[in-house]
Amino acid sequence: MKKLIKNGVVVTAADQYEADVLIEDGKIAAIGKNFSENVDEIIDAKGAYLFPGGIDPHTHLEMPFGGTVTADDFETGTIAAAYGGTTTVIDFCLTDKGVPLKNSIQKWHDKSKDKAVIDYGFHLMVSEVNENVLNELPTIIEEDGITSFKVFMAYKNQFMADDETLFRTLLTAKEHGALVMVHAENGDVVDFLVKKALAEGNTDPIYHALTRPPEAEGEATGRAAALTGLADSQLYVVHVSCADAVEKIEAARKKGLHVYGETCPQYLVLDQSYLEKPNFEGAKYVWSPPLREKWNQDVLWNALKSGQLQTLGSDQCSFNFKGQKDLGKGDFSKIPNGGPIIEDRFSLFFSEGVKKGRISINQFVDIVSTRIAKLFGLFPQKGTIAVGSDADIVIFDPNAERTISADTHHMNVDYNAFEGMKVTGEPISVLSRGEFVIRDKAFVGNPGSGQYLKRKRFERATAATAQKVLQ
Template identity: 75%
Template structure:
């Protein structure tokens, strides 16, 4: 059925204006004043913002890690994302050395099939770069539409790749039109510091942070950026948590390197003190990179405001406190890394960012939706509101106040990392390709209605305002 969204204030990355939107056949058909159509359902957005659906470029749904599997799968995770105003997620396929890349992709298709309630795509982990991988990558890009590749510089003896693999991946991405993503922490140094801590009997959750210092993140970020410049390639640094890493990205961009940075709501709203709580409570906040000292928060907000960081991912990777996180009692290295972030990403950025004057409303839309859509080959189908785009739309009340809690969230996990935090602003209704997934804060979507997205190759963005020159 056709829909008319009336009386709302439309906000994109570049514009803010009052208009109606006519939705037909899953796309935006018309944007104009005073649209009328007797055959259309009328949705009144008076007093509300109308945003493009959020694009979360960083999720780990049903991901195996540390002897267990993250709690939210493609059904619960995408439902929670929708409640939070996100209509597209890009999840990570974890690969295995010596095995065809397609094996992992097939596993992720099996995990997501008939489960997702919003649209989704995949990134692909690269753990080795040899002739087999080189020969398979063009097929992966052409047939699967996977055009971004993640290299871990951390998790020694689990995920960590060496510098040679990273550099070869950068060279290959340059040639094929892919975007390389890095988890930037010096895994060798961290491994040494972890062993020293355990030898001294330091096993509490806080030592997860103390053995992964910001210097290790800054060093790895700078190294990855330098290698990107050497390869004349393109790089996206995930989950930037501290000033050291943000500064390295800013330095690289000043040199003209094609380097982009993502941070996450947890680093903007939480700090290292959460990990130093008694009774193992700190384990709830164990993820990598770890939470930092509180002063880093304003450094990250400033980097977002000035454009030195460009996107907000959730790094969603939820584990129950009881039965999963507690695997690490007596040894912080056995605490599964990750937290439940997918649902509160948009609200926290609006409340802590826009409402507190740290970023503009248009910057907020760019960070939560548009920039990721451009970088990851989804724009303009996703990430904006204009005629012909997918009708992924969020009707958002900017004034409603609420308290984040496990009692009211929609994730499958048994705690909320932002428990008790008061936020202003909340998605009221959410449409995916013109159909309501959330209507008046109730789930009305259909499990399995989310579509897999094949993404375009990376096109270099020559400035913060240029459109992506996407390579078909």
């Protein structure tokens, strides 16, 4: 079936131009003007931008944590993502020590089967390194197409790995073409500070932030970067929240190290004061790293603009306020960490970034799609509008105005972290591999239509060619 999107403005990480886009068999077949061939459907995109579908590199769907499970699974989470302009997610597959990694991967396939409405891939958590793990990793890269490994430097006695595990994972990644991701906080220090706060009777949500200071994030980021240089490997620091971490990433990149950084919309627009909301409302904003003092926001925006941070993930990890977040009443350390972000990542970043002049429209595309595709082995199949690429296209009205609210969002959760915030710019229709998932702001997709993506090995040259700075 052939579709033709007419009268739109194509925007990529490098270009912006008026053109029509011809879609055939799920791919972009041609880009140009005045097509004469017969098509099955003409889609008028007058007044709209045509963006490549957003790629969210950081989601936790149906993930167990803190005695409960995230409220959004692969169906509700990917439907919400599609409403928000995201057509690909990469979810974190958790593992258990002593259990074959393949078993964990199969568990994640079981979670996603017949549910996802957009395409998806997996990152793989590495919590220990031994001969069994070292033998499995190359096979997983080759057979499963999982080319990114997550190491937690936080959550002591739960997810946290030691420095030897991180270093040996970095060495393996260098040898076999994978990208190592880290949650960078000093887990030992955080654990001590949490216990101290509780012993002193400090139990409110604000102490989640006060026991996870920015220095702990900066120290862990610098340590991970140093180990990356020692291993001559490659590192991706997830959910960077503060100036301390940005400084360490910038210093590493100035040395020529292959270190990349991701931030999230919550750190760009929310701040630590939200955790002080009365009546336990602050629990809605408990995630890790925590929200920071407001002045860090300018540092993060400038790092995105200058290219010292390269991507925007959501860290989607939704828990209901009632029945989940309130497990931590009287003990902030028991509040499930995470928030519902997946639906608003794309449009909020456009509104706060492009519309307010903080970044260019080309940088917007690069940060929410193209650079992610290049770092995680999906380019040029994903991440751009080009002949031969998947027809993952967002028809986007740059002037539509809306107010974010739990009353109108599509996530399976009882609150919205950005409640009441007004944004300009909204996805109108979203196509995944040439088929509408969202049409005229209504869901028309099918659970199970999303395909699992086997990703290519990490290549330094490919990662480096994404747009860096476009004023």
